[in-house]
Amino acid sequence: MSASRAVDAPIPMPMRRAQSPIRLLTFSSLYPSPGRPNHGVFVENRLRHLVAGGEAESTVLAPVPWFPLRGGRGPAEVLRHGLRVHHPRFLAPPGLGMLTAPATLYAAARAALARLRKGGFDFDLIDAHYLYPDGVAALRLGQELGKPVVITARGSDVSQLPNYRLPRRAIRRAIEGADALIAVSAGLRDGLMALGAPAEKVTVLRNGVDLDLFHPPPSRQAARAALGLGEEPVLISVGHLIERKGHHHVVAALPMLPGHRLLILGEGPERAALLALARQLGVEERVRLVGAQPHAALPEWYGAADAMVLASSREGWANVLLESMACGTPVVASPAWGSREAVRSPAAGLVLEETTPEAVAAGVRRLLADSPDRAATRRYAEGFGWDDTTAGQMAVFRRVLAARAGA
Known part of the structure; x- marks a missing residue:
């Protein structure tokens, strides 16, 4: 061999x-x-x-x-x-x-x-x-x-x-x-x-979480510029493009979040359906399907975003929550198994009571209206080595x- x-x-x-x-x-x-x-x-x-x-x-x-x-x-x-x-x-x-x-x-x-x-x-x-x-x-x-x-x-x-x-x-x-x-x-x-x-x-x-790999970027402005992002609030949703990952809920929340941009990292069979949904809702200009990314490239994307949204219907323990927080980015998480165990402080973000587009939009508004200090989010994640x-x-x-x- x-x-x-x-x-x-x-x-x-x-x-x-x-x-x-x-x-x-x-x-x-x-x-x-x-x-x-x-x-x-x-x-x-x-x-x-x-x-x-x-x-x-x-x-x-x-x-x-x-x-x-x-x-x-x-x-x-x-x-x-x-x-x-x-x-x-x-x-x-x-x-x-x-x-x-x-x-x-x-x-x-x-x-x-x-x-x-x-x-x-x-x-x-x-x-x-x-x-x-x-x-x-x-x-x-x-x-x-x-x-x-x-x-x-x-x-x-x-x-x-x-x-x-x-x-x-x-x-x-x-x-x-x-x-x-x-x-x-x-x-x-x-x-x-x-x-x-x-x-x-x-x-x-x-x-x-690997705290050496996942860490805040030296400059968020530079990270955002490198990814072609402007001043608008940026949401990120990470995971395989399948129904249970709930990316469709985040896309459907965008009409209730004017001016917000969504980055979806992942690949899978739901790609065409997500694009069709974005067009149907008139938000296709604000949705960017980035595709699957190497694990080592994820910190740049997390660090550039304002919030990470996890809308999964089922998870044992969602690693993306810790990865995002280690990069200083707070989270809005569905009430899947493990979410409340990972998100136990306002510095980390918040957990929704239900997973619907309306709940996602309300959670994002609530989080970004009083967004935690990114250094505090990172310190919280450091407890999960x-x-x-x-x-x-x-x-x-x-x-x-x-x-x-x-x-």
Whole structure:
């Protein structure tokens, strides 16, 4: 296999502790790949900060969906930020993925892992992300190899997928079989418990934000000028262009926000519908669909905006909230899971009671009428670094390994 190296350097590693690091197999199809560099970047970010502590090391198994008629074949192995990432392909027939993914994901991962183990690779614990299909497949791998499995729940795997009969059954089995569960918000923890998870099995570990990457621009005027922005209030909405991200609510709020400009960062199937809505409402001149942006380019956009609007109907923990606040830009957030946990001070912004265009417009007016000091917004975000999350993960992993050893 040939490996390609990412241009970004890994997070500087502190001195290793005397004891051997825990060897993780991080398993998730939610992970960046050459074909989808921003996909699941939140999983990668948490892992990078974890291994930077020196108490854990990881090999990443991140299968990518594939179907013959759609083609596309990226490298089977890459090096990103100093982490070895393996990308076996798993069959994903259009329209059937929800039903077939657990089996095809497992088969692809099992074959890839067999090759790695034949070369001498071994690990202590499976660190899986997303309950379905990833956690389901990870649990099968763990049971087959006699390895403990820790699954992190991240959002729709708890709030949406259990609404379907077969996924719900598989998710409940994964919850029961996992050695431990991590939820990225208290709302997700409650959702896991509603699905049958014992309270003592679930640990809440929020996502953090990279405070070195996300920071206010040296000059907002220069940042705005570089992006072609004038003096008008600028709103930014960030996320994949799909219905549940709620970009349409922000577009529909613009007629009630005269003079405001909206930047939408992301790409996806709703692009044409968003443009059509903007034309229908007569605000197309004030809406700019920027497209998907590299993760490292986001701070410039956040820092130039006056407010970031999150109108998602569902989120486990919206990383965009912390990213925006770390750049000094306050937020107007929908009442999705995790929003009230992330936005707990006027310095951060505000959380809406409902997600409608009218509520978005009222929230923006309220926030910008008395906008918090941007330095205070940044200071608030500084309370969301990764150290506590890293320590929490290590505590979960050690507890699981100790329990296995005792058994």
